Amino acid sequence: MSYVYEADGGDGHGVCGVTDAFDTAERHLVAALRTMPHGASGSIRLAVLDSTMLPYPSYRYSPVIARAWYDAPTNPPRAAADMR
Secondary structure: OEEEEEEEOOOOOEEEEEEOOHHHHHHHHHHHHHOOOOOOEEEEEEEEEEOOOOOOOEEEEEEEEEEEEOOOOOOOOEEEOOOO
């Protein structure tokens, strides 16, 4: 099982990644949001490799398990609905 994090700056720029630990995904998501403009948001989802999809295995993604957003440059990113 992997954790996929995605951050969207709302200005056409974003950051995404995959890791095997929720805490790592959370840390990378918050770091990405700190570099983005006011209103940036992001999420974390679970991903599982589906090897039955032949000849090209693909990932299956869960619904969002955590959300974060950046309200203002003076405030740290905030997380909501952390449902680990």
